[in-house]
Amino acid sequence: MAHEEDALEHERASWKPASGLAVVVPDPVQGPELPPHRHRVTDQDPKAMRRAVRTVYTLFYLSVAASLWASIAYMIFPIESGEMIDIRNNNLFIGLGIGFALLAIGIGAIHWSKAVMSDKEYIEPRHATRGRDATREGAINVFVDANEESGFGRREVIRNSLFAALVASVIPGITLFRGLAPENSPENPIAGNPVALLSHTMWKEGSHLAHDPSGRRIRAADVTLGSAFHVIPEELADLGHDEGYLEEKAKAIVLLMRMLPEQLTEADDKKDWSYDGIVAYSKVCTHVGCPVALYEQQTHHLLCPCHQSQFDVADGAKVIFGPAARPLPQLPITVDDEGYLVARSDFTEPVGPSFWERH
Structure with missing residues (x-):
């Protein structure tokens, strides 16, 4: 038995691959290749792209309308009346206006990124970050590329509607501040004090x-x-x-x-x-x-x-x-x-x- 084990050990030590063959060892750090790019409908159909653009800026303008409605509801249903129906309506319609305004901005931003912005896949190699001129130029190029990919500078209607929606979204909050400092009146001369x-x-x-x-x-x-x-x-x-x-x-x-x-x-x-x-x-x-x-x-x-x-x-x-x-x-x-x-x-x-x- 000992003689057979020595023979097997000698055979393992002397084994070599046959001539013309190679032993392939996979690279343990090599990443997988990117899957084939799938083109969206908006990438292939200009009409679909125009519809997507219209949808985005329509949502942003609906957000503007909802923010304005929240401010109008504050005046239509004044809580100063003390009537429970006015208090309920005030809370209900102001809340609906603010909620829909923020929801429309969120949905519009998501649809913009999903259907309009560029969705090409990129590989960004890792490298040491240094504060050199080339690094700063690269940072600037990132913003330039982001602007190009998102179309933020190119698609003026979407950009302007987003600005309008964001500005309008703060109007209800500013309007509500009025209720914190009621004005003096002959009936209540210390209302604002x-x-x-x-x-x-x-x-x-x-x-x-x-x-x-x-x-x-x-x-x-x-x-x-x-x-x-x-x-x-x-x-x-x-x-x-x-x-x-x-x-x-x-x-x-x-x-x-x-x-x-x-x-x-x-x-x-x-x-x-x-x-x-x-x-x-x-x-x-x-x-x-x-x-x-x-x-x-x-x-x-x-x-x-x-x-x-x-x-x-x-x-x-x-x-x-x-x-x-x-x-x-x-x-x-x-x-x-x-x-x-x-x-x-x-x-x-x-x-x-x-x-x-x-x-």
Whole structure:
């Protein structure tokens, strides 16, 4: 057996390919060849190319029309009326206009690249990138070739319609900015003054604290330790939407909490702003106006879920974490003869974001 294995090993060592034959070893790094180029219908039929071009610029001009319609819908269905039908129509038609405008740009751009732009296959060999003159000239040639392949400089109708669609697409956004700063009027002389608007709410001396949204009055005895109540002025519950219910609620909303009186750290001029450990603070975050509604009864911290600002209710709702710039405004409270919680006055400072402090 050992003799046979030695013979086989000797035969393997002495083996050579026959004369005239070669052993072919495939190149492991050679890439596959490109498949044969398939011509599109638009490459072979000039009429099809013209149809594709018309389709592209028609989509872009439809985008222009949709953007203009979104702006027109903003004026046709004014949300300032307070009517729910106008608010629904405003959201619906503005959304449809903006959505269709962007959709038409997207479909037009895709159809342009698929049917009109050059689709020839190219192989780009890899090479070292150097900041030489030849490299810079090559970069310029890339833009020149891209312009030639896409037809951007040649096909003026498509190019101009795309520019028009892109410019028109921002018109609805610019139009909507108008609603952020309503103009003053004889009926509402402070409409365009955010400082004045945020300096006064519906709270006044004697206003009963009421549950949101039922408007039911709150007794001090019903506020237990560790509890948190969402509160509005009692008068607000009777206000209609067409009378500014949402606008007034956005400013007057309050969070009511109770802790042990000895746990409160109060400034000397605010010691009578609470009642038997019950405190009331604005629910509007002083960062960008999000609702501060997450209360942790063990730490007495309030958390704004939008940007994680935290306020210490036991210490004047001062900021202990996050981007908020100042404490939550406190609503001075007391009780009436029947034990119901009432406001001593309105807030003594503007509620909401701190932009009003900047001149």
